[in-house]
Amino acid sequence: MAPQCTSSTPEFDSPPLNLLRYPILPLLLSADDTSSANLPFPKHQAKYHKELEVAIDAVDRACRLCVDVKKSLFSSKEKIVEKNDQTPVTIADFGVQALISLELSKLFPSIPLVAEEDSHFVRANNLVSAVVSEVKSKASIADNELSDADVLEAIDRGGKDAYAFCNKPATYWVLDPIDGTRGFLKGGEGLYVVGLALVVDNEIVLGVMGCPNWPGDLSNQSTGTVMVSHIGCGTWTKGLQNISGKVSGDWTRCFVDASVLVSKARFCIQESQTWETLPLSDFFAAKTVSDDLEHNDIILVPTCHGSLCKYMMVASGRTxxxxxxxxxxxxxxxxxxxxxVICVHEAGGKVTDWEGDEINLEEDQSERRLIFPAGGVIASNGNLHNHLLEMLSSASPAL
Structure with missing residues (x-):
């Protein structure tokens, strides 16, 4: 049965954007400096603080699920399957989607979820018990209150046929359970991201990204990073896990790189593309080290699979x-x-398509699952954005 058209948009005004230019130095904020140990800023500054607190907790739980699954991944081949498009998927992908869906629906049952997976592959590949076991181990809901059907339903809550937006403005969550599954499968070195955002009337108002093996602070045995953003409140990071498996340490505010010249700037691109296939290769050669840069060289930073860790690189100033x-x-x-998008914006950067238009999440009017950026996507520190757009516009098409 096809989902019926409903509207889930509450009537509230968005807080004003912070239009001030951000300083260059990072700002450290301990838990004692805020009204909540879970947020890097006082609650009264964040209109969606309740949603953000739940999102942070859900992503934290999901990242711990990923870490546990990854430890046992290669000892159990049935935990990896392949989708129709030949992309790999693991029980962690399905477990994360179910877990986050369950955690969000406890407090926000009326807000739809747009996510990557559905339960078909779980059922078809006999993964139900494995997924349910992982979800039960991390959910805040008691084990005896979660059935197999509950977990499968939670996965399908984010599936393609779960909700019809019917061309109306809406409030909804957007989840990538694991962005960069190929990185997840690489072992200790591969980066991957759990990404969750809340959209209100085509505006992204908050976001949380967890990267379980982002290089951390060896002094407190931390590994991984959680990055959070709220409209008007900036982008912040802290260590994702310590030996107890909980988010710990101080929040650090993120700011984009301060480069003002395209030459010698640090770039990252999709792993499936090469620099030579991009229009900017007409203007610059790409090198992976900065020691021997010439006038028309840029630095191409090796990154990971998936898009979200590249947004983290820009928002944190690494590229x-x-x-x-x-x-x-x-x-x-x-x-x-x-x-x-929101993490880069709130860190002082800019994200558009190649024609300079903002990313429109409503073009896929009924499902909100696809975007159609003209030419592609460019995320930058803001200083370089217009110059890059001019070069992209004037460059000859790369074959």
Whole structure:
């Protein structure tokens, strides 16, 4: 049965954006400096603080699920399957989607979820018991209150047929359970991201990204990072896990790279693309080290699979630009970009398509699952954005 058209948009005003230029130095904020140990800023400054607190907790639980699954992944081959498009998927992908869906629906049952997976593969590949076991171990709901059907239903709550938006403004969550599954499968070195955003009337108002093996602070045995953003409140990070498995340490405010020259700026691109296939290769050569840069060289930073860790690179100032070229044979999914957009914006950067238009999450009017950025996506530190757009516009098409 097809989902019926309903509206889930509450009547509230969005807080004003902070239009001030951000300083260069990072700001450290301990839990004692805020009204909540879970947030990097006082609650009264964040209109959606309740949603953000729940999102942070849900992503934290999901990242711990990923870590536990990854430890046992290669000892149980049935935990990895392949989707119709030959992309790998694991019980962690399904477990994360179920877990976050369950945690969000406890307090916000009327807000729809747009997510990558559905339960078909879980059922077809005899993964139900494995997924349910992982979800029960991390959910805040008691084990005896969660049935197999509950977990499968939680996965399908984010599936393609779960909700019809019917061309109306809406409030909804956007989830990528694991962005960069190929990185997840690489072992200790591969980066991957759990990404969650809340959209209100086509505006992304908050986002949380968890990267379980982002390089951390060895002094407190931490590993991984959680990055959070709230409209008007900036982008912040803290260590994701210590030996107890809980988020710990101080919040650090993120600011984009301060580069003002495209030459010698640090770039990252999609792993499936090469620099030579991008229009900017008409102007600059790419090198992976900065020691021997010449006048028309840029630094191409090796990154990871998936898009979201590249947004993290830009928002944290590790790179100045993330460039993604659209391809006619590939669809661009909303969950690969939504949370990254707000994290870059709130860190002082800018995200548009190659024509300079903002990413429109409502173009896929009925499902909100696809985006259609003209030419591709460019995320930058803001300083370089207009110059890059001019070069993209004037460059000859790369074959």
């Amino acid at each position: 100045a630009v993330f460039l993604l070229r659209d391809k006619t044979e590939r669809t661009i999914k909303a969950w690969d970009h939504a949370v990254g």
